[in-house]
Each structure stands twice: as C-alpha cells, then as structure tokens.
Amino acid sequence: MKKIMVVGGGGREHAIIKALKKSAEVGKIYALPGNGGIAADAECVAIGAKDIDKIVDFARREKIDFAVVAPDDPLVLGAVDALQAIGVPCFGPNKNAAIIEGSKVFSKNLMKKYGIPTAAYEVFTKPEDALAYLEKASYPTVIKADGLALGKGVIIAEEREAAVLAVRSIMEDKIFGESGANIVIEEFLEGPEVSVLSFTDGTRVVPMISSMDHKRIYDGDRGPNTGGMGTVAPNPYYTADVAERCMQEIFLPTVRAMKEEGREFRGCLYFGLMLTKNGPRVIEYNCRFGDPETQVVLPLLESDLFTVMQACANGTLKEEDVRFSSGAACCVVLASNGYPSKYETGFEITCDADFDGILYVAGAKTDGERLLTSGGRVLGVTTVRETLCEAVAASYEACEKIHFEGAYCRRDIGARALAALEQ
Ligand code: AMP
Numbered sequence: 001m002k003k004i005m006v007v008g009g010g011g012r013e014h015a016i017i018k019a020l021k022k023s024a025e026v027g028k029i030y031a032l033p034g035n036g037g038i039a040a041d042a043e044c045v046a047i048g049a050k051d052i053d054k055i056v057d058f059a060r061r062e063k064i065d066f067a068v069v070a071p072d073d074p075l076v077l078g079a080v081d082a083l084q085a086i087g088v089p090c091f092g093p094n095k096n097a098a099i100i101e102g103s104k105v106f107s108k109n110l111m112k113k114y115g116i117p118t119a120a121y122e123v124f125t126k127p128e129d130a131l132a133y134l135e136k137a138s139y140p141t142v143i144k145a146d147g148l149a150l151g152k153g154v155i156i157a158e159e160r161e162a163a164v165l166a167v168r169s170i171m172e173d174k175i176f177g178e179s180g181a182n183i184v185i186e187e188f189l190e191g192p193e194v195s196v197l198s199f200t201d202g203t204r205v206v207p208m209i210s211s212m213d214h215k216r217i218y219d220g221d222r223g224p225n226t227g228g229m230g231t232v233a234p235n236p237y238y239t240a241d242v243a244e245r246c247m248q249e250i251f252l253p254t255v256r257a258m259k260e261e262g263r264e265f266r267g268c269l270y271f272g273l274m275l276t277k278n279g280p281r282v283i284e285y286n287c288r289f290g291d292p293e294t295q296v297v298l299p300l301l302e303s304d305l306f307t308v309m310q311a312c313a314n315g316t317l318k319e320e321d322v323r324f325s326s327g328a329a330c331c332v333v334l335a336s337n338g339y340p341s342k343y344e345t346g347f348e349i350t351c352d353a354d355f356d357g358i359l360y361v362a363g364a365k366t367d368g369e370r371l372l373t374s375g376g377r378v379l380g381v382t383t384v385r386e387t388l389c390e391a392v393a394a395s396y397e398a399c400e401k402i403h404f405e406g407a408y409c410r411r412d413i414g415a416r417a418l419a420a421l422e423q
C-alpha cells in the first residue's frame, strides 16, 4: 500500500482524493493543507500549498511514495522539481513545463511558433506601446496579464476607454503585481466554450471526458467572473468530430511542441477551448486539473486514477488505460453570500440524512464535530446519472438538503448544455 500526498486544499483536491481512495494500491493519503471536509477522507497537515520547503521536508520525513501537486502556484514555483530531487515520484509538470499556464506570453508564442489555433494577439512590455495599440484595435478586445492572477487576469473591454483603464491598472497600478508586468492583447473570439482536461506522459495525450464551466456569478452568465460556479460533463458541443479535430490540431501539436522545446509536460494538461465558426481555438492552457471541472470529470472516471497518474509520471500512458462511464455529471457550487466580493464565514454547515450526492468541500473548517464555512466557494454538490438532464435535476435536489446561512448557488448550471442537447 502506497503513502500518497496531495498538495492543495479545495474542492478539486477533495475530488482527486476521493478518486484515489478507490485504488487498491493507495493506503494513507495526506492533504497539504486540505480542509475541514477533506479531513474526512485524508489526514490534513497544516502546510500551505506554496510552502515548498516544508512540503519537501514532510515528504522526506513521512517517506511519501507518490505526490500529486494539484494547484497552479506550487507547480509554477517548482514543487515537482523539488520533490523529484529527493526521489519522490510526482503527478504534475516540472517548473519548466508549468510555464504553459504561468506565462501567457510563453503560451501564445508557443502556439504561434507551432501553428496551434488561438486568438490573434500582440505582446506588450511597456504601457505606452499597449496604449498606442489600443488606438487602432478593434473592439471588444481582450487584455490578459502575463502571469498567474487567481483567474482574474483576463479583462474583456467593450470599448477603448475600458481597455485603457485595464492596461493602466494592470501595467501601471500593478493590480496583479508582477504578473501584470507584461500583457497580451488579443482578438475577441465567440462560440461555446469547452474544458478538456487531459492526461499526458510527455509523449502521449489522452483527453478526459469534456466539460463545461460556468464562470460568472449570476444566472445567464452575468456579473463578475468567479473561480467557477458549476460544471457539467460531458459537454454537448464537444462532438466526436470536434474531438478528433482538437486532437490533431491542438492536443498532439501542443504536447509535441512542449517536448520539442525541452519542456516535456507530464501530468494534467487542461485545454480551455472556444469552438468558433472557424474551428476550435485555444483560449488558455492550464498546467493542472480544473476546479470545478475535476468535480464532474473524476466521478465519471472508471479507471484507477492512481494507476493512470503513475503512468503519466513514468512515461507509460496508454489510451486504453483511461476509461470513462457513459453517464453524465453535474456539479453545483454552493458559495458564501457576497462571493466573489466580500463575504462572511464561520457559519455552520448541515446536511440532511437523505442527501443523495457527492459532497466536495472547497472552503470549510472543522470546529469540534461541526463544519463551518471558511471560504468563498464552500461546497461542490455533484451527482452522476445516466443523462445530463437527470444529473442536473439530482444535483439541485441534493443542494436543497444542504444548509448554511447565506448559501448561494446559480440556478442555471447545465441549462445551456441541456438546450444544446435539444437542438
Ligand atoms: P481565462 O481566465 O483565461 O480562463 O479567461 C476567462 C474567460 O475569459 C474565458 O473563460 C473566456 O470566457 C474569456 N476569454 C478569454 N479569452 C478570450 C478571447 N480571446 N475571446 C473571448 N473571450 C475570451
């Protein structure tokens, strides 16, 4: 039995841990830092996900057999390199490959060099050049901070004034710190969005079941962006034809390009795609599992996650090792009232006895026997059913059984996907 360590402490990590627990090979699981809900499935250790020195010390002390580094920050900071240096095999890319998410300038230049379809763009290192460019740009236009910005580094400007404001606040006022030292300004694309998480061992790439995120806070995709308010899988826009095209035009070329650049990517490579009328385009790459995409993708995985993760780490991934069920899943996020702006925490979470779903805990802490809210996104309520229609209904029914003061959820998770299915 193997001793596993999962770095991270949100709903995504809870989903990874619940999936790993199903493996006959997996013994004890530690979560660094985990959270109050994850504590029911793993031993939580109070070490932050960015505290690489302490993570490495812990792995050495506990003789960890395998590590899963889930969030972007430690991956971009080189947590995998540091763990490998003391002989711990890891699921997750090295620092030189995590740059595919860590720098949008890098990823855009990579796509240009290797002919991978994405929005047309310009890179700016000086605010005056960016501001001059905005004089002749067409609108809406999309402004992206180069580095990590908690998912908030993308601004869609409807007209020049808003674009000027965005450039000034990112490059001059440094609202995203050094992440905004350089920016990308790119063409505004339109079409349905698809998230495709994939397993890759550096050479082979095996896509997982497709999913659809719901990033805005309010129904009808209105209001500010959040970390994600819910997901469904599979994504009905991602047909077999689209999948084949993405494999040939995007997935394989990306994995080959990274290898060619001496930045072999092993782990979960996340393709954020937009299906435009001219074909699929890459909106973003992430060097990790998506949150809350993982909360619908992994419950549909039939294969042993630990075996697949080891194959990615060893360079022995095979397509037939990754199987998904034919069903569908829906995850509805229950958030604190006020999220993504200011919100209060510390409210007790209770669950009725007849709750029928999977509860992934994102932001909660324990207080004796009680579970209290501690974050913006508090819970992900997932159900798996034969059809998407049933899963959506079941997830909302399950949400009714969960209680905490000010609980907020979107009421239309899956509505767009269901409408697409009816067309
Ligand atoms: P990201 O943080 O990179 O996932 O971007 C956030 C959201 O901004 C995406 O999910 C898209 O909805 C939107 N977005 C990013 N780039 C573009 C683009 N070039 N055209 C239109 N929308 C975009």
Ligand code: GLY
Pocket: 151, 213, 227, 228, 286, 289, 290, 291, 292, 293
């Ligand atoms: N749900 C989007 C992300 O994980 O980046």
